[in-house]
Amino acid sequence: MASNVTFIGAGNMASAIFGGMIESGYPREAITATSPDDAMLAPLRERYGIHTETDNNAGVANADVVVLAVKPQIMHDVCAAMRDATQDRKPLIVSVAAGLTAETLERWLGGDLPVIRCMPNTPSLVGSGASGLYANRLVDDSQKSIATTLMESVGIVEWVDEEVLLEAVTAVAGSAPAYFYLVFEALEEAGVKLGLPAESARRLAVQTGLGAARMVQQGDADPAQLRRNVMSPNGTTERAVTHLEEAGLRQIFLEAAEVCAARAREMGEELGKQ
Numbered sequence: 165m166a167s168n169v170t171f172i173g174a175g176n177m178a179s180a181i182f183g184g185m186i187e188s189g190y191p192r193e194a195i196t197a198t199s200p201d202d203a204m205l206a207p208l209r210e211r212y213g214i215h216t217e218t219d220n221n222a223g224v225a226n227a228d229v230v231v232l233a234v235k236p237q238i239m240h241d242v243c244a245a246m247r248d249a250t251q252d253r254k255p256l257i258v259s260v261a262a263g264l265t266a267e268t269l270e271r272w273l274g275g276d277l278p279v280i281r282c283m284p285n286t287p288s289l290v291g292s293g294a295s296g297l298y299a300n301r302l303v304d305d306s307q308k309s310i311a312t313t314l315m316e317s318v319g320i321v322e323w324v325d326e327e328v329l330l331e332a333v334t335a336v337a338g339s340a341p342a343y344f345y346l347v348f349e350a351l352e353e354a355g356v357k358l359g360l361p362a363e364s365a366r367r368l369a370v371q372t373g374l375g376a377a378r379m380v381q382q383g384d385a386d387p388a389q390l391r392r393n394v395m396s397p398n399g400t401t402e403r404a405v406t407h408l409e410e411a412g413l414r415q416i417f418l419e420a421a422e423v424c425a426a427r428a429r430e431m432g433e434e435l436g437k438q
């Protein structure tokens with residue numbers, strides 16, 4: 165029988181994940197989502213046919229898996245209010261919150277709980293997500309397999325052995341859709357400056373991004389080789405890529421990844437003091 169999965173918080177991330185689970189054949193009767201606002205839950209009941217609750221403790225009462233999907237800033241209060249229910253039930257806890265460590269979450273929920281931390285990203289909304297997962301000492305193999313099933317319903321999954329590596333996952337996947345959107349914005353602006361209608365520039369740039377990503381995923385060659393395949397000697401691409409390299413693009417990405425990871429750590433430390 166399928167595990168009962170309850171999502172605490174029914175926003176973007178939660179709905180992406182339970183939407184993906186249902187599309188992959190997970191029984192909707194085994195899924196519950198909570199939010200204090202029933203007006204927000206009503207369309208989810210309608211669209212997905214899942215159970216909903218405005219009371220988090222009622223949501224946890226029958227759960228085998230509790231997915232924490234509220235903003236990190238309110239997580240302490242949400243966990244503290246669910247402590248008794250989670251201690252009674254001892255479900256698997258899966259958190260998608262940025263920064264908050266497994267130790268912090270376990271402590272807020274009263275201790276002695278299997279906790280999996282997950283760092284997903286928004287392309288999960290279209291089934292093309294990328295998630296990093298880390299399990300604490302109390303998680304067993306069957307629980308790891310449940311978390312893999314949940315997150316593979318919306319994309320790919322990479323497990324990490326050390327929790328600190330979730331900061332790197334945040335830098336290259338959790339936050340990274342925004343970097344690609346920035347590149348699309350910049351290419352569109354450049355196309356417009358060079359005379360293209362904005363809509364054409366966007367379509368061309370986005371389709372190119374999609375095609376380039378597909379070629380890397382197909383695995384025929386690594387990205388550096390695929391890049392060289394586009395660069396005819398003394399041609400147009402070589403001129404553009406040399407400009408990007410000389411302007412320090414690689415160093416800029418490295419620094420962006422470093423500040424991103426540092427902010428994840430900082431959020432965990434700041435919020436974890438509670």
Ligand SMILES: NC(=O)c1ccc[n+]([C@@H]2O[C@H](COP(=O)([O-])OP(=O)(O)OC[C@H]3O[C@@H](n4cnc5c(N)ncnc54)[C@H](O)[C@@H]3O)[C@@H](O)[C@H]2O)c1
Nearest residue numbers: 172173174175176177199233234235236260261262284285
């Ligand atoms: N958005 C991203 O790119 C992204 C990526 C990775 C991880 N995350 C993490 O996912 C989590 C959720 O982010 P989101 O983008 O889905 O946010 P969101 O604002 O879309 O969803 C949060 C939900 O929490 C609900 N909520 C508020 N108070 C609550 C309470 N007391 N009890 C139960 N539910 C309550 C709200 O109704 C809302 O539906 C965050 O912790 C964030 O760090 C987000």
